[in-house]
Structures are given as C-alpha cells and as structure tokens.
Amino acid sequence: MDKDQIIEQLKKFRKNDIPWRDGRLFSYVYFLDKETEEIGKLAYMEYLTENGIDATAFSSLKSMENETMHFCRQLLHGDENAVGTLTTGGTESILLAVKTARDRAKALNPDQEEFEMIVPETIHAAFYKAAHYFGVKAITVKVDDNSYKATAELIAPHINSNTVLIAASAMSYAYGVVDEIKTIGKLASQKNIPFHVDGCIGAFILATARVGGMKVEDFDFSIEGVTSISMDLHKYGYCPKGASVLMFKSDEYRKYQMFVCNDWTGYTFANTGILSSKTGGPIAAAWAVTNYIGEKRYSEIALKTIEVAQEIRKQLGAHPEIEILTDPNYSLIAFTTPNINIYALSDELKSRKWFAGLQFKHRHIPTNIHLTVAAHHFNNYQAFIKDVFEAIETVKKKNIPLLDMDLSQLTPADLPQVLGQLGVGEGELPAEMATINQALEQLPKPMSKALLVNFMQEMYK
Numbered sequence: 001m002d003k004d005q006i007i008e009q010l011k012k013f014r015k016n017d018i019p020w021r022d023g024r025l026f027s028y029v030y031f032l033d034k035e036t037e038e039i040g041k042l043a044y045m046e047y048l049t050e051n052g053i054d055a056t057a058f059s060s061l062k063s064m065e066n067e068t069m070h071f072c073r074q075l076l077h078g079d080e081n082a083v084g085t086l087t088t089g090g091t092e093s094i095l096l097a098v099k100t101a102r103d104r105a106k107a108l109n110p111d112q113e114e115f116e117m118i119v120p121e122t123i124h125a126a127f128y129k130a131a132h133y134f135g136v137k138a139i140t141v142k143v144d145d146n147s148y149k150a151t152a153e154l155i156a157p158h159i160n161s162n163t164v165l166i167a168a169s170a171m172s173y174a175y176g177v178v179d180e181i182k183t184i185g186k187l188a189s190q191k192n193i194p195f196h197v198d199g200c201i202g203a204f205i206l207a208t209a210r211v212g213g214m215k216v217e218d219f220d221f222s223i224e225g226v227t228s229i230s231m232d233l234h235k236y237g238y239c240p241k242g243a244s245v246l247m248f249k250s251d252e253y254r255k256y257q258m259f260v261c262n263d264w265t266g267y268t269f270a271n272t273g274i275l276s277s278k279t280g281g282p283i284a285a286a287w288a289v290t291n292y293i294g295e296k297r298y299s300e301i302a303l304k305t306i307e308v309a310q311e312i313r314k315q316l317g318a319h320p321e322i323e324i325l326t327d328p329n330y331s332l333i334a335f336t337t338p339n340i341n342i343y344a345l346s347d348e349l350k351s352r353k354w355f356a357g358l359q360f361k362h363r364h365i366p367t368n369i370h371l372t373v374a375a376h377h378f379n380n381y382q383a384f385i386k387d388v389f390e391a392i393e394t395v396k397k398k399n400i401p402l403l404d405m406d407l408s409q410l411t412p413a414d415l416p417q418v419l420g421q422l423g424v425g426e427g428e429l430p431a432e433m434a435t436i437n438q439a440l441e442q443l444p445k446p447m448s449k450a451l452l453v454n455f456m457q458e459m460y461k
C-alpha cells in the first residue's frame with residue numbers, strides 16, 4: 001500500500017467507532033480542543049522512537065518526566081520529599097502501588113507470607129487485577145449505604161497483621177464520590193499501614209478546581225496518613241493516552257517500586273515501571289500539554305466542567321422518571337430510571353449515537369447509567385439531555401419487558417448455546433444489548449466471567 005492508501009484505510013477502520021469528537025462519548029476519551037490535541041501529537045511524534053527504558057541514554061525523557069512530576073507534586077500538596085513516576089496509565093499506577101506495598105511489607109517483615117489490602121467495594125477494577133497479578137488478597141469492604149463513601153469505621157474491623165495497604169478513591173469511577181480520606185488516613189497512620197488514594201480520575205480535576213478557588217474535599221498529601229496517590233494526566237489533564245502519575249510521600253516508600261535485575265547477562269536492568277522498552281511519546285506529550293495548558297487554564301476548565309456536570313445533573317434529576325444516584329459535587333454522574341427499562345434506554349441512547357456506559361446493580365444500588373463529563377461536552381450537553389428525555393418516551397412506548405429467565409442453574413457447558421441465544425456470533429455483538437446486559441448481570445459470577453472470556457477469545461481472531 002502507498003501512503004495515501006494507508007491513510008484512506010485508517011480512516012475507513014474508524015467508520016464504526018463512536019464519534020467522540022462531537023462529545024457523544026461519556027467515558028474513555030477526554031478532548032479539549034484541536035490546538036491542544038495538535039500540541040500533544042507534535043510532542044508525541046517528536047519522541048515516538050526514543051525509548052523510555054534508559055534515562056542515561058535519553059536524559060531528555062528523564063528531564064521531562066521530572067519536570068512534569070514537580071508540577072503534579074504541587075497540585076497534590078506533596079512536600080519536597082514527595083517523588084513520582086510517570087506511568088503508562090491508571091492501571092499501571094495502581095499495579096505499582098500494590099506491588100510497592102507488598103514489597104515493602106516483605107522487606108520490613110521477612111517472615112510475612114500472606115498479604116492483604118483493604119479496598120472499598122467501589123474501588124476500580126485495576127486493584128483486583130493487581131491483587132491477582134501480585135498475590136495480594138483483596139479484602140473488599142462495604143461503603144456507606146447512603147453516601148457510597150468508604151469510611152474509617154467500615155475499614156477498621158478488617159485490619160490485621162497481613163494488611164499491607166489500604167486504598168480509597170478520590171473520586172470513585174462509578175459514583176463520583178470522594179471517600180472519607182481524612183478519617184481513613186488517620187486510621188492508616190495510627191496502624192502504620194500505607195494508604196493509597198486512587199485519584200486516577202478525580203485527583204487532577206479536584207486539584208485544579210481547588211486552584212480555581214473551589215472548596216473540594218480533602219484527598220491529598222496534606223492529609224495525615226496518605227502515602228501514595230495515583231492521578232491520570234490522560235484523563236482530566238487532557239494529555240494523550242499513556243500518562244498517569246504514581247506519587248509517593250517519599251523515597252522511603254517508592255524504593256520498593258523499582259525493579260532491578262542483575263542476574264542476567266545483558267544491559268543494566270533497572271526500571272521504575274512495569275514496561276521496559278516504551279515509546280517516549282507519552283512522556284514528551286504530557287510535558288508539552290501540561291505546559292501548554294498551564295495551571296490557570298486547567299483551573300478554568302475544571303470549574304467549567306463541574307458547572308456543566310451540575311447542570312446536567314439538575315436537568316436530568318428534574319425529570320420524573322430519572323433518579324440521580326449520589327450527590328457528588330464534581331464531574332461524574334450516575335442515574336437510574338426506576339420505572340423504565342434501563343437496559344433498553346441504554347440501547348436507545350446508543351441508537352441515537354450517544355455512548356453512556358451501563359453499570360450493573362450492586363447490593364441496594366440499582367442498575368444505572370454513568371456519565372464522565374469533560375470538556376468535549378461543553379457544547380452539546382443540551383442535545384444529550386433532550387435525547388435522554390426523548391429516548392425515555394420511546395422506551396416507554398416500546399414497553400420492552402425485562403428478561404424473564406432463570407440463569408442461576410447454567411453451567412460452563414451451556415456457554416456456546418447461551419452465546420447463540422443472546423445473539424453473540426463470531427465475536428460480534430448485536431446492536432441491541434439489553435438482553436445480554438441483563439444476562440451478564442444475572443448470571444452467577446463465574447459464569448459471566450467465563451462468558452466474557454469466551455467472547456474476548458472470539459473477538460480477537
């Protein structure tokens with residue numbers, strides 16, 4: 001293929017993607033404007049081929065990473081001892097935070113054989129991934145029934161001599177609340193247990209809104225007991241993907257993050273992160289975009305985002321069929337429709353080219369629709385609200401019944417048949433997902449896991 005054909009083909013690949021540039025996607029993508037995107041691209045391409053594996057060969061990348069960390073340290077109220085690493089994403093930051101806590105415990109208590117971390121039920125899935133990868137048992141604790149916040153009171157009874165880490169969110173992805181960081185920090189400090197605040201989605205917008213004068217809840221290193229924070233620049237920092245910060249209160253904690261191997265025969269192997277070779281693109285882009293936007297403009301964007309999110313909450317919440325689930329003051333929204341088939345509503349919104357993710361019911365929390373509000377919604381949120389209201393009327397008219405099947409007795413041997421019945425074929429999903437979503441929600445957990453594994457296998461062929 002020649003260059004023109006390649007470009008043509010790349011554009012064609014995109015034809016079924018969600019048109020995120022128009023603000024129709026309420027997750028996954030954070031888009032500020034074309035100019036910022038260009039700066040990110042330019043810096044990324046400039047350092048595409050450099051390798052983040054070795055700061056002695058590419059001191060440019062080290063300098064840009066350190067400068068970016070200094071900027072973030074201020075935002076997170078770290079003192080001069082706070083140290084950070086630019087990772088490839090929120091998940092890598094979390095994986096490393098858990099590995100670091102485990103290795104610290106191993107170093108301090110060489111006889112310890114079992115490792116546990118206490119996480120609220122609203123913690124991001126990346127903590128379960130970390131638990132699985134690093135042999136740390138996740139002890140999941142309930143959040144407060146009304147506020148959906150993790151509290152010290154609910155965490156305290158689960159602390160024991162195996163506990164290597166306590167984690168909480170600022171904000172939690174699903175419901176947008178900031179856990180009670182202050183009281184949990186105090187508890188962690190009294191028990192001398194590291195405490196990680198997952199600010200992957202929340203820390204940047206909270207910190208920059210605070211710069212703009214908003215009073216936000218406590219969440220950072222100014223709180224006693226907080227030993228590490230994850231904060232993604234590729235979310236509300238509007239940097240290209242591959243940029244998250246993992247920051248520790250001091251080197252005393254971070255030293256357990258490093259991986260060094262001198263048992264092999266090749267080059268000196270000393271890594272801060274999980275990957276070894278990695279493109280320098282995201283590092284250069286994060287440096288460039290954070291400098292291009294700067295603290296002042298970031299604070300304006302954060303305040304505007306929160307204002308728009310509150311307006312969406314207000315207007316949606318005023319509709320008689322809509323119930324807003326929690327009462328956070330920030331940029332994430334979860335809403336439900338007690339009398340309307342929410343699975344069908346999600347499909348109806350998708351058919352109108354809006355992508356707002358469905359979140360399954362959990363304990364007393366009903367199935368709901370999640371919205372991450374960001375700058376690409378500033379100009380179109382009214383159109384979204386209008387479509388939600390129209391979609392509700394359409395779903396009412398269609399009167400699609402809820403799935404009425406007993407799925408509790410199914411076994412893995414039934415999987416191929418179940419997939420067929422749900423309309424999943426050859427790794428393709430049907431346009432209407434209502435039945436599949438209800439099945440995923442109702443199936444026993446091992447079965448829904450097996451179903452998803454099966455589906456992923458089919459999809460990547």
Ligand SMILES: Cc1ncc(COP(=O)(O)O)c(C=O)c1O
Nearest residue numbers: 089090091124172173198200201
């Ligand atoms: C609270 C929270 N933690 C962690 C992550 C994981 O981030 P990433 O997708 O960059 O790995 C997310 C992503 O939305 C998040 O909202």
